[in-house]
Amino acid sequence: MVTINLRTKSPKAKISRLPSTLELDTSGTVKDLTQAISKATHLGPERIRLTLIDNTLLVSGTPLEKYDLQDNSIVYVKDLGFQIGWQTVFYAEYGGPILLHLIFYYCQSAIYGRTFEHTATQKATFYMVMLHFAKRELETAFVHRFSNGTMPLFNLFKNSAHYWFLSGVSLGYFVYKPNSVPDLPNYLFYGLIGLWIYAEVSNFITHLIVASLRPRGSRVRKIPFGYGFTYVSFPNYFFESLGWLAVTLFTRSWAALLFFIVGSGTMLVWSLKKHAQYKREFGDKYPRNRKAMIPFVI
Incomplete structure (x- = not known):
């Protein structure tokens, strides 16, 4: 048994009922410590974050x-x-674009002031967007494993804004407006749809591989191998980006281009951080020639 001191890093972050000291059995886990602090402070365990003086995070379990x-x-x-x-959070993030695209596609008179026949490009884009986000919703329900059970409530609005405004309002309004761009020649029209299908299916396969490495409810981390992982640590991000590149070229819309740039840039930052974490965690066991997100590049 040891006696540890409990502190908050800032007087502004004072926690009511937080004891100054706590007697601790070091044969237990971080979860036991969190539960003890939760009992004393009446805060839910999911709200409590513990770090040491050197900023080392105490990981539950x-x-x-x-x-x-x-x-x-x-x-x-x-x-x-x-x-x-x-x-x-994921349900809300991906549900927003589905609802917004339905509104922009079917409520022409209310939004654009008149009704009109959608072009083949607009019809195909609508189905690509709807299928993409429907896939994401189904993956959230049946595929994804979450290392953290919760996140701060405020982040719901921050995360959702990216999808709701860039891939929902902006993309929906400008892609489905009247007098849109002319349809592409057939070889490009169906070629880009084929590229999008390849990217979506590949993204789904990599998600299944990652999910298979972590039993539901656990925090197990293993090195992924297989489809896409030969070249990059996060092929799911690469294929996601590739799919939106296909949509951008297909629609020739600045709104699609903006969402592609912001989304791909964000995923690249995530992949670089997670790639570095993989290398720290697994050391020499981690494949040396893998890039973070883009094969042979970065």
């Missing part, structure tokens, strides 16, 4: 012995605020 806690060690406690389930 990890044995406390790993962190070498001694008498008078300091553990910083942060209240993450009201939380919402990651699965709920």
